[in-house]
Each structure stands twice: as C-alpha cells, then as structure tokens.
Amino acid sequence: MGCTLTTILSIRNVSKTYRVRGQEGVLALDQCSVDVVQNEFSVIVGPSGCGKTTLLNIIAGFDELSEGEILLNGSVLASPGRNSSPGPDRMVVFQHGGLFPWMRALENVCFGPLARGQMPYAEAREKARDLMARVGLQDIEDLYPESMSSGMRRRLEIVRAIMGQPQIMLMDEPFRALDALTKGVVQDFLLKIFDTAPHTIFFITHDLIEAIFLADKVCVMTSRPGRVKKMIRVALPRPRSIKLLNSPEFLRLKDELTDAIHEEALKAFELGEREAAR
DSSP, X not given: OOOOOOEEEEEEEEEEEEOOTTSOOEEEEEEEEEEEETTOEEEEEOXXXXXXXXXXXXXXXXXXXXXXXXXXXXXXXXXXXXXXXXXXXXXXXXXXXXXXXXXXXXXXXXXXXXXXXXXXXXXXXXXXXXXXXXXXXXXXXXXXXXXXXXXXXXXXXXXXXXXXXXXXXXXXXXXXXXXXXXXXXHHHHHHHHHHHSOOOEEEEOSOHHHHHHHOSEEEEEOSSSBOEEEXXXXXXXXXXXXXXXXXXXXXXXHHHHHHHHHHHHHHHXXXXXXXXXX
16 A cells, blocks of 8 residues: 655746836746655756746745745645745755854754744754764864855755754755765765655756756756746665666666756757847
8 A cells, every 4th residue: 555645835837927117027937837745855957047946936935926826735825915934844055055154053053943942952952963963064063154165064054954844945056056076975965864864855956967866856947938848757766876877777867857958958048149139
C-alpha cells in the first residue's frame, strides 16, 4: 500500500503583470501551475528573465500576483488583492546572503526562533550547535560573517533557515556566486541535511547539473512570459554522491533537460535582442 503524498504548496494558474507608468504592462508570468509535496526537493530552471525569482518572491510575500492563487497547506496564501506578508512558515535563502553582520555565527542561527519565542534560549543553542555540527561548522560559533569563507556563510544561512522550522524553504540561486569547488561542497552538505531530516524545498537555479543532482522534480520554465514547459521527475537514488554525475540515468536526464531549456534560452536571447533594438 503506497504512502499518501501531501501537497504543501499549490501554485494555481498564477500570472504576474508589471505595470510601468506610461508604458504597456509587461507579462512576467502566465498561467503557471505547480504543486510541491511534503519533503520534496523541487527545482525551477529557466532562462534569465523567465520569472523564476518573481514566482519565488510572490510565494515569499515580497511581491503580488495578478491572477490565480497560491495555497500553503490548503490555505490561500496569495490571490489578486490578497498577499501574505513574509513569515517564518516560508524561510528564504537569498542569492547574496542575509546573515546579520553584527552577530556571531551562533547568534545568527538562534535569532529567529528566540525572537519569535519558538523555543527557550538553552534549547535554541543546543539545536543550533547540533545543526552546525552536521554541516561542519562546529568550530565557528564565535565568528562574525566577515571572518567566514563564502562556503561557510552559505552553510550557515541554510542552517539558520532550518532552525526556523518552516513549512517550506525557498532558495533563490543560493550557490550562484560560489566557485565550482565550494559549490560542490555546499551542495553535498545541503543533501546531507535533506537526507537526514527531509524538508520541503523550492529551489531556483540556472545550473542544470545542480538541478538534477539536488532535485526530486525539475520544473522547466519558458522564456518570458514564464509558463511551465515541462516537468521532469528525477528518480536517482538517495543519498546521492558526485559519482552519480557520470551514471547513464544522470546523463540521460541532463540531455532531456538541456533539450528542454535550450530552445527557451534561444527565445530569451532573441527577445532581448528585439527589446534592445527598440
């Protein structure tokens, strides 16, 4: 008897039009529909300008949609004229980081749960230390962000997001600025956390290798206006290691994803050329 999958996030026919005074509105998203189930690692890929970050910002409460609705655990999160404020149920890991520079590592991780009264001080510190140790950060409790490497900061931001016990983690190209070696290390740490304590993750990236390596499901977006072009299920076994990158199934998925995205990248380039010529 199979287990029942619980839908955590439901994106239903979402469209977004940006209106600029004195200009025609720009349709960024058009009738997007995606479901993310509990403890699923869902990755969104698409060419630049396809609306990936716009969609994440709407879910996070930083932007408003124009049509459709978004549900979180069955309750309406966003609809036309109704937009949820950012909250601890949707923790965001940003592309350019978000650690408090005036706080030490352990203080950064504990801040959210303590500020919201989610747990006592001693419990928060114990949990933070446990999570930090899982990703190799047990020796940096007293460091300020400026004294950490980029890889340390990325790992700490992930730990801080998990500490808030969100219903879903929203990750906007969090590893884009990292060099290839550091990116690989941080990806491994993220998968280690995901495998030992699964979380529902909505992850945006341009990196097709990263998408397949991390995901249970990859959603391919079209060029602007962003629509859902294709869903690719990634049935690679977990836990995953870098050895998977040369497996026949990984290479097959890479070819499928590359074919799906290449056409959209060309369309995005042609659109940019036309707009630049106006």
